[in-house]
Amino acid sequence: MTFTDPEPPAGADPWVAGIAPATGIEVTDPDPAWPRQYDDLAGRIRQALGWRVLQLEHVGSTAVPGLAAKPVIDIDLTVADPDRERDYVPALEAAGFLLVIREPWWYGHRALRASEPRCNLHVFGFDSPEPVRHRIFRDWLRGKPEERDRYAAAKRQAASAANAAGEHVMQYNARKQQVVREIYHRAFLATGLLEE
Numbered sequence: 001m002t003f004t005d006p007e008p009p010a011g012a013d014p015w016v017a018g019i020a021p022a023t024g025i026e027v028t029d030p031d032p033a034w035p036r037q038y039d040d041l042a043g044r045i046r047q048a049l050g051w052r053v054l055q056l057e058h059v060g061s062t063a064v065p066g067l068a069a070k071p072v073i074d075i076d077l078t079v080a081d082p083d084r085e086r087d088y089v090p091a092l093e094a095a096g097f098l099l100v101i102r103e104p105w106w107y108g109h110r111a112l113r114a115s116e117p118r119c120n121l122h123v124f125g126f127d128s129p130e131p132v133r134h135r136i137f138r139d140w141l142r143g144k145p146e147e148r149d150r151y152a153a154a155k156r157q158a159a160s161a162a163n164a165a166g167e168h169v170m171q172y173n174a175r176k177q178q179v180v181r182e183i184y185h186r187a188f189l190a191t192g193l194l195e196e
Contacts (some may be wrong), residue, residue, distance in 0.1 A: 004044065005106055006105050006106060007105075007125065008103070008106075009105060012105065012178070014101045014102060014103045015100065015101060016099055016100055016101065016102060016115075019098075019100045019101075020168070021168035021169045022133050022168060022169045023163075023167070023168045023169070025070065025158075025159040025162050025163055025169060025172045026070060026071065026161065026165075027068050027069065027070055027156050027159040028067065028068060028069065028071050029068055029154050030066050030067055030068060030069065030072070030091065031062075031071065034069075034071075034073060035058070035063075036087040037073050037075050037117040038058040038062070038063070038075065039121075040117070041073055041075060041114065041117065041119050041121075042056055042058070042075070043075060043108070044095045044114075045075070045092070045095070045121070047095070047145075048091040048092055048094065048095040049079075049088055049091055049092070052079055052080070052087060052088055052091075053077065053078075053079070054078040054079060054080065054126055055076070055077070055078035055126075055131065056075065056076070056077055056078075056107045056139075057075065057076045057091065057131060057134070057135060058074070058075060058138075059074050059075065059076050059122075059134040059135065059137075059150075060072075060073075060074025060120075060134070060138070061074075061155070062074065062149060063138050064138060064141045064142050065142065066145070066148060067141060067148050067151065067152055068152040068155060069155070070159075071118060072118040072120055073117060073118065073119045073120070074119075074120050074122065075119060075120070075121050075122065076122050076124065076130075076131040076132055076134055076135075077079065077121055077122065077123045077124070078123075078124055078125070078126055078128075079100060079123060079124075079125065079126075079145050080125070080126065081108070081125055082104075082107075082108035082109065082110050082124060082125050083104055083108050083124045085099070085110065088162060089110070089112070092112055092121070093112075096114050096115075096116070097112040097113065097119075097121055098112055098113050098114070099111075099112050100112060100113050107124050107125065107128035107130050108123075108124060108125045108128065109122065109123065109124060109128075109130070110122075110123040110171055111123070122194070132165075133184065136184075136187050136188070136191060136193075137180075137183065137184060137187060140186075140187035140190070141183070147183050147186070150179065150183070151176075151179060151180070151183060154176045154179035154180075155176055157175075157176075158172050158173075158175035158176040159172060161175055162175055
């Protein structure tokens with residue numbers, strides 16, 4: 001439960017050719033429609049992939065009731081081997097998703113986007129710790145309103161600063177990273193994954 005993720009190989013770009021990170025970060029008040037949007041997206045994913053879906057989870061801020069968020073549903077999809085894109089990418093593309101990120105050096109991560117409703121679909125292998133971290137973070141925020149509110153404030157501040165500087169979503173993420181890691185640390189201590 002650390003954050004010593006591998007650096008990308010020299011010259012590697014995670015963005016698929018022709019795709020760039022989004023600018024104009026919008027953090028909105030919670031929307032009660034987000035869980036229903038997840039259910040709709042999950043149905044599309046399961047219909048497209050069938051038994052190739054090893055696990056599917058609504059993660060990120062839209063999965064936490066009462067939390068301000070970018071109005072984009074984040075989903076973690078676990079598959080047998082994310083490097084075998086032929087096993088899932090064509091089927092997901094036929095269901096309205098677009099491959100935008102390829103990071104084989106980071107737990108085999110792939111990311112796809114959908115637009116109706118807006119979705120970031122993160123694909124990992126069954127042995128990746130990242131989906132586990134995402135679930136711990138989500139559940140911790142669900143159970144700790146003070147942490148949820150701390151994170152909401154960090155998100156709004158990061159979005160305001162990133163927009164003022166003309167930055168993209170990855171820079172927005174970097175601006176809130178310290179608060180995210182502090183919350184993770186407290187969650188990992190509480191779950192016994194870390195010791196003082």
